[in-house]
Amino acid sequence: MMDLVWDMDYHRSQDTAEMPVFTELQAEMWDLDSEADDTPMPEKFTTYQDIQSEDWDVDDEVQEVPTLHPACLEFLSDPKAQRFLDLYTIGNLLGSGGFGSVYEGVRRKDGQQVAIKHIRKDGSELYITAPGETCKLHLEVALMQMLSKPPHCQYVLQLVDWFEMDNSLLLVLERPIPCMDVYELLLSEGGTLSEVLAKMIMLQVIHLSLWSLFG
Template sequence: MLDKRIVDLRLDHLEDVKAKNVKEPFEKQYKYGALLGSGGFGSVFGGHRISDGQQVAIKQISRDRVQQWARLSGEANMVPMEIALLLSLGGGSGSVPGHQGIIRMLDWFEVQGQGYLIVFEKPQHCQDLFDFITERGALEEPIAQRFLKQVIKALQFCHSRGIVHRDIKDENILVDTRTGDIKIIDFGSGALLKDSIYTDFEGTRVYSPPEWILNQRYNAHPLTVWSLGVLLFDMVCGDIPFERDEDIIQATPGFTKRISKECQSLIRWCLAYRPEDRPTIEQILLHTWMMENSEDIGDLQGESNIKPSL
């Protein structure tokens, strides 16, 4: 049975954010396109905005699949936590500023008796990092470094807004194949950031840390750092380090590619068995490997050179 928790959202920067009373129904504003993907959360379709033809992605969420609800300040109706988190990250038409490394929600709708539709920007020339690695193979270290820096800076923004993503993985990162810029997507497993222990987890098991596998308990920051270690390994080796619970508990990645000692050092630090032995995300940015210069990292798909790391 689903644990359908209700959270009163009381973030300072959301004081002026209210549920949007849409004057025109979804059908008057947007048109569906092809199915892009589906899963336990629902389905995602392409589409476009009728007024200007802007390409969008439309996520359908069934009401009975929503596991966390939020009550926005000043509003009686509850909304899925994902919508509330996206609003706090600059989604919708509010005045909250967003971040270039996080996908932007353009609009959302409640479909009476069914569920919710979330409309996102749909960046052009993008593919998710899973497909990017599948097509290209293990990434050169400077490219992996650039991607990881951007992911961390986007996560720092999330944390500054009181939000933890909880499902950082290659499938939830979009890569612009022209510029090398990334965007984090899918906040369906996200939650409000807190210092205390979490006892629920809706992310991806093979990216989860030993403390969750063993005790179903974790803290937000060590969980995030562990997933970044899995992600970095995935990028430079071409696949994730652990497939089974037993492997996660061992916390000993076996490097399948020839990568630098500095990169191995950072991965092992992030994948430390004990949460208290892992770095903070700020310490990751200061690691020797992350400080290496990567001004020219070539092109991604033969289209153009991607910009120097910021």
């Protein structure tokens, strides 16, 4: 399973190298949109940097994650969770659903902000042997490991670490700061996205799809 986010940090160092492809995709999408009314293509497209200064309704400052984890997290009572607790602190719930629950986290050794995804096992889990591995791994772990190998794609959250217990699976993922998912972005924009933002999101999806196919 791929975890996608609207990453507010666009890795500026890669902007120049990717601009020709990005502009080419923009021009192609403009041609499709404007074919019916013969609208001329603008000399300059709106870029990610042009809209970065807008108010995204997210905190600019990184908030310190509390050391004390929520008592309601049953999986932390598992004796095998101690190795995880020695390496990471866990904080507030970021979101939950059929995919599991995701919490704020911090890596103890360097203060790195992470997202901690908890998946409760129900006996229906799939295990596969990923390329280069000698033993079977949980399907999501195997896929995330494959996606996290170089060359990295900036539109996929990197797998930092993972822990498997008797009844739970923990995935430690990179957590861009600040960031929000597409649903939160939609709500922050009043329920609808501008054409510029919608196109930028679709361009990210296209970029990710091409990277997944061709590397």
